[in-house]
Amino acid sequence: MKTKVLVIDDSALIRSLLSEIINDTKDLEVVGTAPDPLVAREMIKQLNPDVLTLDVEMPRMDGLDFLEKLMRLRPMPVLMVSTLTEKGSEITLRALELGATDFVTKPKMGISQGMQQYADEITDKIRTASRAKVSTLQSIAKASNSQVQQSAIRNPLISSEKLLIIGASTGGTEAIKAFLMQMPSDCPGILITQHMPAGFTKSFASRLDSLCKIGVKEAVDGERVLPGHAYIAPGDKHLLLGRSGANYVTKLSDAEPVNRHKPSVDVLFDSAATNAGKNAVGIILTGMGKDGAVGMLRMKEAGAYNFAQNEESCVVYGMPREAVAHGGVHEVGHLKDLPRMVLHYLATNSERALRV
Numbered sequence: 001m002k003t004k005v006l007v008i009d010d011s012a013l014i015r016s017l018l019s020e021i022i023n024d025t026k027d028l029e030v031v032g033t034a035p036d037p038l039v040a041r042e043m044i045k046q047l048n049p050d051v052l053t054l055d056v057e058m059p060r061m062d063g064l065d066f067l068e069k070l071m072r073l074r075p076m077p078v079l080m081v082s083t084l085t086e087k088g089s090e091i092t093l094r095a096l097e098l099g100a101t102d103f104v105t106k107p108k109m110g111i112s113q114g115m116q117q118y119a120d121e122i123t124d125k126i127r128t129a130s131r132a133k134v135s136t137l138q139s140i141a142k143a144s145n146s147q148v149q150q151s152a153i154r155n156p157l158i159s160s161e162k163l164l165i166i167g168a169s170t171g172g173t174e175a176i177k178a179f180l181m182q183m184p185s186d187c188p189g190i191l192i193t194q195h196m197p198a199g200f201t202k203s204f205a206s207r208l209d210s211l212c213k214i215g216v217k218e219a220v221d222g223e224r225v226l227p228g229h230a231y232i233a234p235g236d237k238h239l240l241l242g243r244s245g246a247n248y249v250t251k252l253s254d255a256e257p258v259n260r261h262k263p264s265v266d267v268l269f270d271s272a273a274t275n276a277g278k279n280a281v282g283i284i285l286t287g288m289g290k291d292g293a294v295g296m297l298r299m300k301e302a303g304a305y306n307f308a309q310n311e312e313s314c315v316v317y318g319m320p321r322e323a324v325a326h327g328g329v330h331e332v333g334h335l336k337d338l339p340r341m342v343l344h345y346l347a348t349n350s351e352r353a354l355r356v
Contacts, residue, residue, distance in 0.1 A: 002026075003130045006049035007033040008040045009081060010058045014106070018053060018081075021119040028126055037066035044074065051077045051129045053122070054100070056091050064094060071099040071138060077129035079104065079122070089203040096173045099138045101129040101315070105197050128170050128288040128316060137315045140174045140335060161279045162188040162346055163225065163241065163248060165272040165299070167265030169195040169287025171315025175335055176285065177208060180230060182339035185213045188281075188346065189248065190230035191241055193268045195261050195287065198236035205232045221252040233263035240271035241280075248276065259291040265319070269295025278303030281342060282328075285309045285335070287319035297328035305349075307342060308332045 007018045007030055015033040022028045031047045034040035036058050044052075052070075056063045067078060080103035082092040092103050102125050107118045164187070168176055172194045183190070196204065201218050208216040208230070219231035219239050225248040233239030234252065242251040251271070258264035265284070269292055272280040282299045284292050286309055296306050306329050308320040313335040323329050333341050 002029045003051060003126065004029060004031045004047065004049045005051050005053065005126060006031060006040060006043055006047060007053050008035075008037060008058075009033075009053070009055040010035050011055070014055070014081070017118075018122070021122060022126065024119070025123050028123060037061040037063070040066070044070075044076075049076075051079060051126050053079045053081050053126070054095075055081050056083065056088060056095065064091060064098065067095055067098050067100060071134075075099065075134045075138060077101045077132050077134055079125055079129050081106065089200045090207075092200065093173065093203055093207055099134060101125075101132045101134065101137065102170050105199070125170075131288075132170065132315050134315075136313060137171055137174060140171075140178055140313070140315075162281060162349075163272065163276050163279060164188050164190040164281050164283060164342065165241070165268060165276075165304075166190060166192045166283045166285065167194075167268060167287075167292040167295075167319065168192075168285035169261075169265075169289065169291065169316070169319060171286035173204060175309065175315075177211065178335055179283070179285070179339055180208055180212045180214065180216065183212065183214050183230075184343075185228050187214060187228060187343070189225035189227055190214070191219070191225065191233075191239060191250065191268060191272070192230055193233040193239055193263045193265045195263070195265075195291070196235045198234065201232050201235040208232075219250045219252065221250065223250045224248070225250060233268065236262065238263045238267040240267060241275050242271065243275050259289065261289075261291050265292030266295035269299050273298040273302040273304065276302075276304070278305075280304040281345065282306035283308075283338065283342065284320050284323045284329070286314040286316055288316045289318050290322040292319050293322035293326040293328065295328075296323045297326045300328045300330070305345060306330050307338055307345075309338060310334050 019030045032043045078100045205218045215229045238253040240251040242249045308329040311317040
């Protein structure tokens with residue numbers, strides 16, 4: 001049975017393009033198109049689609065207003081179609097907080113020239129959205145937005161040598177937010193790879209920085225990794241952990257995609273295995289695919305201790321499942337428990353080191 005898609009966009013050209021792309025696959029079909037949310041509202045009732053593609057900025061009703069009402073009255077997978085602008089990125093991040101499953105960006109070049117790359121990305125993300133647990137995404141977003149998070153362990157004795165290395169994809173923006181909001185200001189330095197295109201990671205980092213006790217920023221090349229800070233891979237570069245004398249530093253690479261991703265979680269995890277070994281703590285969160293599974297095993301073999309988000313709390317249980325299947329995970333936990341589990345491990349490990 002084909003996945004039924006409703007396309008909502010005020011541009012007739014984009015509606016036509018998306019319809020052509022989606023209908024050109026064997027497992028997806030466009031059951032209708034709408035120029036604005038008011039028309040779409042009636043079509044949802046009539047056509048009962050499995051997934052919506054929703055433009056961010058539209059006339060008559062803003063995409064965010066429509067999304068908020070939809071998630072309250074009839075939760076379903078929504079893929080946002082965004083523009084690569086600062087305003088567009090901020091609106092898109094807000095859409096993810098409201099319950100959108102993921103987003104795609106309109107091609108930078110002319111629509112026809114960028115069509116094939118756009119086609120692969122959008123069809124993959126529609127398939128992923130059709131499998132996503134929207135209720136889980138909503139509950140994560142609601143919990144992190146409505147509560148003033150407290151660190152799970154107060155003043156743990158944590159070695160400054162330790163590092164947290166995090167990888168995530170679909171559903172990861174809210175999962176990362178939920179995790180980082182529970183990190184105390186003196187937590188180890190954190191490196192993060194979240195699958196996200198260029199132009200969005202800086203806004204994502206700024207948003208987290210305003211919400212968390214720790215400092216959060218988009219990573220730059222050659223910066224010293226400090227406790228109480230998190231560094232997010234730019235959307236068009238691989239992030240790696242490097243060494244400069246006694247210090248850990250961030251490194252950026254413009255190498256080819258790995259597992260079809262740039263940034264890639266495997267690239268970050270591999271670098272942590274090589275340069276941090278037993279001082280690294282790996283954490284793999286929600287996401288489609290297998291990126292990070294091999295790298296996490298290498299981290300474990302190098303002496304790192306690794307955690308994975310459990311199936312129940314994942315929007316898409318792909319990357320954590322693959323990491324567990326590869327044998328690279330020590331502990332599995334619910335997203336709400338992972339900060340406490342990680343901090344407990346760090347505190348216990350530090351106390352053990354002091355006794356030796």
